[in-house]
Amino acid sequence: MAVVNEKMEALGKVRSAIRDLFEYGLQRAKIVGAENVYDYSLGNPSIPAPDCVKDTMIELLEGDSVALHGYTSAAGADDVKEAVAASINERFNAGVTKNDIYMTCGAAASLTISLNALVCPGDEVVAVAPFFPEYRVFAQAAGAVFKVVKADTEKFQIDFDSFEETVGPNTKAVIINSPNNPSGAVLSRETIDRLCDALRKKEAEYGHQIFLLSDEPYRELVYDDIEVPYMINEYDDTLVCYSYSKSLSMPGERIGYIVVSNRMEGNTDVFAAVAGAGRALGFVCAPSMMQKVIAKNQGKTSDINAYRVNRDILYNALTGIGFEAVYPDGAFYLFVKSPEPDAKAFCEKAKKYDILMVPSDSFGVEGYVRLAYCVSKDKIERSIPAFEKLMAEYK
Amino acid sequence: MAVVNEKMEALGKVRSAIRDLFEYGLQRAKIVGAENVYDYSLGNPSIPAPDCVKDTMIELLEGDSVALHGYTSAAGADDVKEAVAASINERFNAGVTKNDIYMTCGAAASLTISLNALVCPGDEVVAVAPFFPEYRVFAQAAGAVFKVVKADTEKFQIDFDSFEETVGPNTKAVIINSPNNPSGAVLSRETIDRLCDALRKKEAEYGHQIFLLSDEPYRELVYDDIEVPYMINEYDDTLVCYSYSKSLSMPGERIGYIVVSNRMEGNTDVFAAVAGAGRALGFVCAPSMMQKVIAKNQGKTSDINAYRVNRDILYNALTGIGFEAVYPDGAFYLFVKSPEPDAKAFCEKAKKYDILMVPSDSFGVEGYVRLAYCVSKDKIERSIPAFEKLMAEYK
Numbered sequence: 001m002a003v004v005n006e007k008m009e010a011l012g013k014v015r016s017a018i019r020d021l022f023e024y025g026l027q028r029a030k031i032v033g034a035e036n037v038y039d040y041s042l043g044n045p046s047i048p049a050p051d052c053v054k055d056t057m058i059e060l061l062e063g064d065s066v067a068l069h070g071y072t073s074a075a076g077a078d079d080v081k082e083a084v085a086a087s088i089n090e091r092f093n094a095g096v097t098k099n100d101i102y103m104t105c106g107a108a109a110s111l112t113i114s115l116n117a118l119v120c121p122g123d124e125v126v127a128v129a130p131f132f133p134e135y136r137v138f139a140q141a142a143g144a145v146f147k148v149v150k151a152d153t154e155k156f157q158i159d160f161d162s163f164e165e166t167v168g169p170n171t172k173a174v175i176i177n178s179p180n181n182p183s184g185a186v187l188s189r190e191t192i193d194r195l196c197d198a199l200r201k202k203e204a205e206y207g208h209q210i211f212l213l214s215d216e217p218y219r220e221l222v223y224d225d226i227e228v229p230y231m232i233n234e235y236d237d238t239l240v241c242y243s244y245s246k247s248l249s250m251p252g253e254r255i256g257y258i259v260v261s262n263r264m265e266g267n268t269d270v271f272a273a274v275a276g277a278g279r280a281l282g283f284v285c286a287p288s289m290m291q292k293v294i295a296k297n298q299g300k301t302s303d304i305n306a307y308r309v310n311r312d313i314l315y316n317a318l319t320g321i322g323f324e325a326v327y328p329d330g331a332f333y334l335f336v337k338s339p340e341p342d343a344k345a346f347c348e349k350a351k352k353y354d355i356l357m358v359p360s361d362s363f364g365v366e367g368y369v370r371l372a373y374c375v376s377k378d379k380i381e382r383s384i385p386a387f388e389k390l391m392a393e394y395k
Numbered sequence: 396m397a398v399v400n401e402k403m404e405a406l407g408k409v410r411s412a413i414r415d416l417f418e419y420g421l422q423r424a425k426i427v428g429a430e431n432v433y434d435y436s437l438g439n440p441s442i443p444a445p446d447c448v449k450d451t452m453i454e455l456l457e458g459d460s461v462a463l464h465g466y467t468s469a470a471g472a473d474d475v476k477e478a479v480a481a482s483i484n485e486r487f488n489a490g491v492t493k494n495d496i497y498m499t500c501g502a503a504a505s506l507t508i509s510l511n512a513l514v515c516p517g518d519e520v521v522a523v524a525p526f527f528p529e530y531r532v533f534a535q536a537a538g539a540v541f542k543v544v545k546a547d548t549e550k551f552q553i554d555f556d557s558f559e560e561t562v563g564p565n566t567k568a569v570i571i572n573s574p575n576n577p578s579g580a581v582l583s584r585e586t587i588d589r590l591c592d593a594l595r596k597k598e599a600e601y602g603h604q605i606f607l608l609s610d611e612p613y614r615e616l617v618y619d620d621i622e623v624p625y626m627i628n629e630y631d632d633t634l635v636c637y638s639y640s641k642s643l644s645m646p647g648e649r650i651g652y653i654v655v656s657n658r659m660e661g662n663t664d665v666f667a668a669v670a671g672a673g674r675a676l677g678f679v680c681a682p683s684m685m686q687k688v689i690a691k692n693q694g695k696t697s698d699i700n701a702y703r704v705n706r707d708i709l710y711n712a713l714t715g716i717g718f719e720a721v722y723p724d725g726a727f728y729l730f731v732k733s734p735e736p737d738a739k740a741f742c743e744k745a746k747k748y749d750i751l752m753v754p755s756d757s758f759g760v761e762g763y764v765r766l767a768y769c770v771s772k773d774k775i776e777r778s779i780p781a782f783e784k785l786m787a788e789y790k
Contacts, residue, residue: 003604003661004668008512011671019469026468048460057456065443069645073421074414105500105649105678112677117403134674141675209398250464252683254500254649266398273399276406279529280536281676282507283500287685288647 011137017362018042018133025356032354038383040371041356043181043332045249047302047374053248056296060289068292072285075275076103076257080295084257087298092230100262102274103286105254107217107243108134112281114213114239114258115142115173117273123172128158129364130335132181132215144172151365156185156326156335158195167202173211174199178228179218182363182370183335184311184328186226196235209237209265217243217256218331220301223308226329236263239270244294246332246374249302255290307332310373310380317384321391332374335360338367339394349393353386406532412757413437413528420751427749433778435766436751438576438727440644442697442769448643451691455684463687467680470670471498471652475690479652482693487625495657497669498681500649502612502638503529507676509608509634509653510537510568512668518567523553524759525730527576527610539567546760551580551721551730553590562597568606569594573623574613577758577765578730579706579723581621591630604632604660612638612651613726615696618703621724631658634665639689641727641769644697650685702727705768705775712779716786727769730755733762734789744788748781 021041028037060068075081081098088096104110115125115138125139129151139146150162167174176195178187187195203210214231219242222228231238243256260271285291314334318325324337336357338346343359347369350357360368373380416436423432455463470476476493483491499505510520510533520534524546534541545557562569571590573582582590598605609626614637617623626633638651655666680686709729713720719732731752733741738754742764745752755763768775 004513004665005511005515005672008671008675009664009668011674012667012669013671023468042466044466046461049464054456054460058453061449061452065449065644066441069444069647071437071439071646073418108677108679112675116400118399120400137675138677249460251466252464252680254679254682269404270399272407273404274407276403276408277400279406280403280507280532282503282533284503284649285647287649287682290682
């Protein structure tokens with residue numbers, strides 16, 4: 001008998017490359033000062049939460065403590081789910097009801113709960129590269145075989161040849177993420193239409209549902225007049241996994257939700273499985289005060305324009321120095337081509353200048369690095385000379 | 396291929412008996428008014444959080460929003476873990492360091508993370524009846540075979556004959572919970588000594604570690620001068636699962652921790668497995684603001700004396716009417732013997748009088764009902780005539 005579960009031990013020891021860099025950054029900050037670490041590693045928003053968050057919390061704290069801090073129903077408080085549904089319908093006219101909503105402890109919980117609800121032994125879960133590396137961890141921990149659709153490195157849409165090969169009779173779910181972490185790309189209307197057609201064809205061919213998990217923590221973070229289609233309106237077998245971490249700049253607070261589309265066949269069974277998975281994983285209810293905070297601040301966001309400014313400064317500076325990058329439409333990531341084939345080696349070199357970036361390998365594509373530009377504008381500007389020195393090594 | 400995971404669907408449909416009653420109570424409250432539902436079903440504290448919680452939150456909200464609401468390290472913020480360790484050592488002289496502490500989203504998360512960290516296929520997890528019913532769900536979802544030590548219905552300590560039979564070569568972990576939900580009993584010094592000796596003997600006999608999970612959300616809720624031994628000091632292979640839900644009256648906020656004893660052989664591997672399990676289950680970090688709140692309020696509790704008063708009113712009234720009950724030393728539960736053998740039938744009869752109680756079957760012992768007396772004193776007093784009418788049916 002092994003002392004502990006070896007898979008869990010390995011996960012705890014290897015750690016996510018991203019969180020590892022974050023911890024490294026914290027250590028470096030103690031040595032050279034936080035202001036001198038150009039930490040582009042983690043999507044930890046530097047823009048404060050909007051004032052309405054603080055105002056709402058102070059207002060709530062004046063009320064009844066027992067109601068404020070008590071358990072809610074496992075799926076979330078009724079009035080909170082009503083507020084969420086109303087906001088979704090106002091924006092997307094999607095016919096969502098409160099009974100379709102399961103409040104969660106953030107996007108990671110939304111994904112693990114959805115995956116544990118859906119996956120049966122032998123099932124496959126498909127992600128489209130590049131993808132958030134924890135998808136692999138979450139899918140495998142739920143008992144799935146994890147498969148990857150190759151990245152379209154032209155425009156970071158979907159490589160449909162690879163999609164056709166990868167999605168098969170054992171595919172239980174496909175995960176998409178638009179705006180995308182790490183590329184910053186938004187899946188276009190054309191891509192979405194083609195994706196949904198392809199999924200419906202596969203469903204008909206294999207005679208069972210293929211669920212679409214739309215992971216949408218960056219939905220509100222788009223910088224120009226770009227459409228981000230609401231997947232509930234596009235494909236019946238959709239579960240939306242949402243988090244307020246980025247839109248309200250409170251990633252540590254762990255608050256989000258799952259929408260199980262009511263247009264899905266067997267939606268009440270799927271919702272029951274979601275509730276069961278939440279229970280089995282130990283999520284009793286989403287944090288109660290934060291449920292009330294988001295209910296009162298639907299449609300609000302932190303100062304997203306600040307990210308737009310950051311994007312343009314960083315993109316223009318880096319491409320000016322000679323780096324190649326995709327111009328991102330959303331999220332707060334710049335996906336930069338590594339000037340040497342080995343992105344890990346490039347990131348190691350960057351550490352000499354206290355630039356922390358995540359190599360793309362763990363995102364399912366080689367030869368790129370991810371820069372999370374949700375840092376201060378000032379820090380971006382001060383980091384440019386460091387990038388110049390770094391690029392000089394390649395000239 | 397099944398549409399969804401059937402085990403999760405069943406868990407979501409059957410629901411925990413306790414949460415089911417809670418939802419029923421919410422529905423009844425809409426009909427007859429909340430004040431007329433004598434809901435003893437859920438451990439949802441009615442005593443408000445102490446003022447220090449509100450004061451700390453308002454103070455924190457005046458500070459930097461990014462630091463307040465941002466991600467912390469996965470295991471929790473360093474200064475928070477230091478504060479927790481210092482408080483443990485001050486009270487129990489247990490030699491705990493911040494590196495032994497993993498902050499969690501409450502006691503349920505503490506348990507699911509610990510179980511997923513430890514359990515390998517084929518392992519057994521043992522609980523001592525009566526036990527919190529979700530132990531079974533959590534252990535089975537982690538892949539374990541769940542086994543039960545029969546209840547000692549004399550004093551609700553441990554039936555050591557049953558313990559000897561139940562703990563075997565495949566036992567990976569034993570869960571204890573003192574003060575106990577549902578009996579209110581506290582395991583005595585004598586019981587603890589005997590338990591630890593028995594565990595050490597079993598470890599020697601089988602040649603491997605048997606971990607003790609000490610689930611301690613009720614640690615501070617003891618009403619007389621009763622000792623609750625700190626298990627880290629008693630048995631090397633201990634993990635303490637703690638939550639602030641009850642001590643600070645904020646069960647909805649989901650904040651707690653795991654301590655992996657540093658006296659345990661292989662403790663760093665166990666800690667890594669805990670971190671890996673937290674990651675795999677989708678717990679990114681414990682809610683950040685609540686981490687800071689509890690760090691600043693170590694050793695504080697809500698007005699526990701109110702529960703003592705409730706205990707005495709309810710115990711005296713019910714035994715006065717003719718019910719038999721164990722006089723509880725801790726937690727906020729009264730475990731009452733059902734006046735008919737079928738506790739479920741008794742609970743159904745009680746519903747006629749809008750008294751909601753949980754039958755003991757799901758706690759692993761038959762013929763009792765659990766009353767959570769963490770309700771208002773006023774409600775307890777107003778419920779007595781309803782209990783009198785209920786008892787009249789049995790006379």
